[in-house]
Amino acid sequence: MADAAFQRCINPACGAEFDCGQAIFKCPRCGDLLDAQYDWDRVAVPGRLSDFGRRWATRDNRLDLSGVWRFRELLDFCPDEQKVTIGEGQTILQQNCAIAEHLGMKPDALHLQYEGLNPSGSFKDNGMTAAFSHAMMVGATSCACASTGNTSASVALYAHSCGLKCTVFIGSGRIAFGKLSQAMDYGAQTIQIAGDFDDCMRQVQAVCTELGLYLLNSLNPFRLEGQKTIMYRIIEALGWEAPDWIVVPGGNLGNSSAFGKAFLELKQLGLIDRIPRLAIINATGANTLYDLYERQGVRWNQGHIDRAKIDAHYAKLDAENYKAHTIASAIEIGRPVNLKKAIRALEICSGVVREVSDEDIMEHKAMVGRFGFGCEPASAASVAGLHLLLKEGVIAPSESVACVLTGHLLKDPDATVAYHTGINMKKATPPPVEEPKGELANRPIQVADNLDSICRVLESHTPTVARDQAPAFPSIAPLVIEH
Numbered sequence: 001m002a003d004a005a006f007q008r009c010i011n012p013a014c015g016a017e018f019d020c021g022q023a024i025f026k027c028p029r030c031g032d033l034l035d036a037q038y039d040w041d042r043v044a045v046p047g048r049l050s051d052f053g054r055r056w057a058t059r060d061n062r063l064d065l066s067g068v069w070r071f072r073e074l075l076d077f078c079p080d081e082q083k084v085t086i087g088e089g090q091t092i093l094q095q096n097c098a099i100a101e102h103l104g105m106k107p108d109a110l111h112l113q114y115e116g117l118n119p120s121g122s123f124k125d126n127g128m129t130a131a132f133s134h135a136m137m138v139g140a141t142s143c144a145c146a147s148t149g150n151t152s153a154s155v156a157l158y159a160h161s162c163g164l165k166c167t168v169f170i171g172s173g174r175i176a177f178g179k180l181s182q183a184m185d186y187g188a189q190t191i192q193i194a195g196d197f198d199d200c201m202r203q204v205q206a207v208c209t210e211l212g213l214y215l216l217n218s219l220n221p222f223r224l225e226g227q228k229t230i231m232y233r234i235i236e237a238l239g240w241e242a243p244d245w246i247v248v249p250g251g252n253l254g255n256s257s258a259f260g261k262a263f264l265e266l267k268q269l270g271l272i273d274r275i276p277r278l279a280i281i282n283a284t285g286a287n288t289l290y291d292l293y294e295r296q297g298v299r300w301n302q303g304h305i306d307r308a309k310i311d312a313h314y315a316k317l318d319a320e321n322y323k324a325h326t327i328a329s330a331i332e333i334g335r336p337v338n339l340k341k342a343i344r345a346l347e348i349c350s351g352v353v354r355e356v357s358d359e360d361i362m363e364h365k366a367m368v369g370r371f372g373f374g375c376e377p378a379s380a381a382s383v384a385g386l387h388l389l390l391k392e393g394v395i396a397p398s399e400s401v402a403c404v405l406t407g408h409l410l411k412d413p414d415a416t417v418a419y420h421t422g423i424n425m426k427k428a429t430p431p432p433v434e435e436p437k438g439e440l441a442n443r444p445i446q447v448a449d450n451l452d453s454i455c456r457v458l459e460s461h462t463p464t465v466a467r468d469q470a471p472a473f474p475s476i477a478p479l480v481i482e483h
């Protein structure tokens with residue numbers, strides 16, 4: 001019953017409603033964000049979450065194969081025939097005992113949700129399958145987005161799969177090469193403007209209004225509907241039980257917003273009895289949410305958010321000509337468009353916000369790489385944030401935690417190579433080499449083309465400890481040059 005869905009302005013003083021056949025993205029009456037909402041009495045939602053598990057047996061149906069659409073009654077805004085899918089959401093929740101023990105948790109307490117396993121290599125596909133379905137529903141022929149990288153890759157892939165013209169806006173020099181290569185390869189028209197993500201975001205909204213393009217940033221409420229399913233899959237993987245904590249990196253705050261909405265709806269529908277707590281982790285160089293929520297105490301306050309504090313924060317950034325800066329380029333965002341929805345999610349989930357340094361992000365990224373499937377820098381902010389919250393005693397060692405790893409390791413190979421070797425590919429040609437400083441740096445050993453030399457090197461190095469018996473993180477031997 002897709003016609004049971006509608007859009008509603010999140011501002012309680014406005015509350016304007018619109019049907020889902022409109023592509024408006026912001027409330028035309030007051031300019032605030034919009035939610036997709038449902039008249040749940042008219043939606044055939046299963047009586048128990050575990051009922052969705054039956055669809056694993058009917059995966060020859062394209063919608064049951066999708067890790068998003070197999071939960072379709074919980075995002076029922078679009079007729080089935082207009083749903084676009086490329087098999088997204090085949091992601092896993094990995095219990096990671098080695099990292100849990102290293103962080104001082106109970107071995108079975110930590111789970112990593114690998115969203116990098118999506119077709120375009122990041123969580124964005126969860127949202128794009130939903131937003132492109134809406135684009136089909138409203139008859140869009142051309143679309144655009146601003147991107148730090150992962151959005152452009154995902155948009156380009158979905159646009160290609162459903163025949164939409166596609167333009168992506170990226171900032172100058174701030175995009176990881178893995179992501180840029182995807183946008184180009186999938187055939188997106190890529191516009192690089194002289195500015196950062198926040199500048200791109202401002203321009204793309206204006207261009208979409210001016211030229212009538214379909215906007216695919218997380219301002220789009222239908223994208224967030226798709227991103228809710230990351231939480232359904234975590235619950236599914238835990239035997240249809242919610243964990244105690246969800247830890248997620250905070251950038252444009254679409255995920256955080258979607259997760260809070262997902263849990264609120266599940267609770268209201270009686271499908272879960274308890275809402276997990278939410279920890280959103282900013283990078284210190286892009287910490288707008290941390291500053292406003294933790295330092296200045298800005299709260300949802302039934303929708304009456306202290307707008308003056310937010311405006312003052314942005315005015316200060318402007319006055320200082322401040323630009324967000326972090327190695328975690330996916331969350332290098334100073335003006336998160338979903339700020340208010342994320343603050344609402346923090347209210348729903350009794351949430352906390354923390355900030356972590358680039359050094360902490362890279363150390364924890366290396367940890368996930370060594371003892372997991374690997375992830376891009378922004379993803380590791382979640383594990384670094386978990387570590388901090390354990391040290392603070394906010395999260396107890398026995399509490400079950402799911403850290404969302406948003407993007408694949410290969411999204412940003414430069415950051416990984418720089419961490420392990422000290423070679424910074426972005427700085428100069430030839431790139432400067434510095435001694436790698438990371439605890440887990442794993443530099444290639446240079447050896448002469450000579451069997452004796454090679455054997456001597458192999459004999460003199462302790463092999464890496466096997467994964468299942470790894471009590472701590474072994475130090476890697478320094479660079480050896482044999483002549």
Ligand SMILES: [Zn+2]
Pocket residue numbers: 009010011014015016027028029030031032
């Ligand atoms: Zn409004």
